[in-house]
Amino acid sequence: MKHTDIADILSGKISAGKEVTACGWVRTARDSKNMAFLEINDGTSLKHLQIVIDKNVIKNNDFMHLGCGVKVCGVLVESPNIAGSLEINASEITLLGDCPADYPLQKKRCSMEFLRSIPALRVRTNMFNAVFRVRSVVSACIHEFFQKRHFVYVHTPIITASDCEGAGEVFKVTTIGYNPAFKSEEEYYKNDFFGQKAGLSVSGQLEGEVAAMGLGKIYTFGPSFRAENSNTPRHAAEFWHIEPEVAFAELPDIIEIAEDLIKHIINTCLSDCAAELAFFDKFVENGLIDKLKDVVSHQFGIVEYTDAIEILKKAEVKFVYPVEWGEDIQTEHEKYLTEQVFKKPVFVINYPKKIKSFYMKQNDDGRTVAATDLLVPGVGEIIGCSQREADLTKLLNAMKEKNMTTAEYEDYISLRKFGSVPHSGFGLGLERILMYVTGVSNIRDVILYPRTAGDIR
Numbered sequence: 001m002k003h004t005d006i007a008d009i010l011s012g013k014i015s016a017g018k019e020v021t022a023c024g025w026v027r028t029a030r031d032s033k034n035m036a037f038l039e040i041n042d043g044t045s046l047k048h049l050q051i052v053i054d055k056n057v058i059k060n061n062d063f064m065h066l067g068c069g070v071k072v073c074g075v076l077v078e079s080p081n082i083a084g085s086l087e088i089n090a091s092e093i094t095l096l097g098d099c100p101a102d103y104p105l106q107k108k109r110c111s112m113e114f115l116r117s118i119p120a121l122r123v124r125t126n127m128f129n130a131v132f133r134v135r136s137v138v139s140a141c142i143h144e145f146f147q148k149r150h151f152v153y154v155h156t157p158i159i160t161a162s163d164c165e166g167a168g169e170v171f172k173v174t175t176i177g178y179n180p181a182f183k184s185e186e187e188y189y190k191n192d193f194f195g196q197k198a199g200l201s202v203s204g205q206l207e208g209e210v211a212a213m214g215l216g217k218i219y220t221f222g223p224s225f226r227a228e229n230s231n232t233p234r235h236a237a238e239f240w241h242i243e244p245e246v247a248f249a250e251l252p253d254i255i256e257i258a259e260d261l262i263k264h265i266i267n268t269c270l271s272d273c274a275a276e277l278a279f280f281d282k283f284v285e286n287g288l289i290d291k292l293k294d295v296v297s298h299q300f301g302i303v304e305y306t307d308a309i310e311i312l313k314k315a316e317v318k319f320v321y322p323v324e325w326g327e328d329i330q331t332e333h334e335k336y337l338t339e340q341v342f343k344k345p346v347f348v349i350n351y352p353k354k355i356k357s358f359y360m361k362q363n364d365d366g367r368t369v370a371a372t373d374l375l376v377p378g379v380g381e382i383i384g385c386s387q388r389e390a391d392l393t394k395l396l397n398a399m400k401e402k403n404m405t406t407a408e409y410e411d412y413i414s415l416r417k418f419g420s421v422p423h424s425g426f427g428l429g430l431e432r433i434l435m436y437v438t439g440v441s442n443i444r445d446v447i448l449y450p451r452t453a454g455d456i457r
């Protein structure tokens, strides 16, 4: 269907006086005695295009319904009411698809909860138009960041036989359900599709490390799955995961890459998504643009885990979860550290080894690992990062301590035998960084079809 995008029409690419054809869905419809007015939107812009209808010229009015799809032909003219704005004096309007009066998106603003219940229609709102445009721009700029720095984009498997994080949050992949006819779990798995236990990948890291040990610098960008039963605003069962892995890199090197990536994402949004950020600043988080500008103009904080615990212990706040060396830093603690103490993104480094994954490099103190989480105000953890344990004996010991079956990690372990070198990597959750740059506070609102515990459609 030949027509011009509303984004192009409103950008001034086409001069007033020219004939144009535009398509869109009706956002507003106003009727008066001799004239009628439509505002239409085709998804290419947050702005609507005004259509002016002279009832002596256009005799049909079957398109005067919110939500219906139309094609409009007419002359582009300067708006007499809004300086610098363009509108169409319609000569012909074709109804492409009618919409009944019970169209759920009426003019008034709908709550995010209500919009979640109509995923097929919420993309027609400005809110979700802005969210998904930013999601698209951010995805593209992440590729750009790595491609310009000699990283190879690798596609790691979605079905795997290992649990990278060792937290047992793996969705099973099976073609036969378990039943009591099997004498043991082992027999059940033997009869299953792969002849052994298989699940959806929680992270592409282990295979990413294999790739980095030949390609030097790699990144993955794909879905990860977590069967964690946590019903929070920042956890999804399916999320998009960016995982760079870098050979010949130690913890400070990978921290530098992580900070550069986050700043690159924010700078790209500030330059390429100005209208969307202005929208979020007005309707979602007042001061968002200033916050983002501030973030890119300062260095991120770095604090030792041990010092962070001391800060939390001295805080004049009653936390629900205990603050003790050796315990995990909970959401409430992350909030305090980022929002009250540092007031900017902060890397917490060198965590106790007993609360972190088996693959992390063990520090000389014998009790911590060279790992870091990047915490940001408002969202909490957006990056999990570490230098990897390159020493075979230490790696095997860590696996033993965590009661892991080494047979499931043969390839991974073999890397430590053949030219093992220092290397590091991190995982960034796409949805978490989107929440940070848009101010949207629930992960369900930055995913087209969110999957969370107890909820799928």
Ligand code: 4AD
Pocket (backbone or CB within 6 Å): 164, 165, 202, 203, 204, 205, 226, 228, 234, 235, 236, 237, 239, 241, 243, 244, 381, 382, 383, 384, 385, 386, 425, 426, 427, 428, 429, 430, 431, 432
């Ligand atoms: O800290 P995580 O679990 O680290 C890993 O998966 C490592 N293998 C990464 C690596 O070193 N290559 O997860 C990394 C990030 C988190 O910081 C968070 O942004 C995101 O992945 N993430 C989730 N996002 C949404 N929903 C969930 N359930 C998430 N779990 C992790």
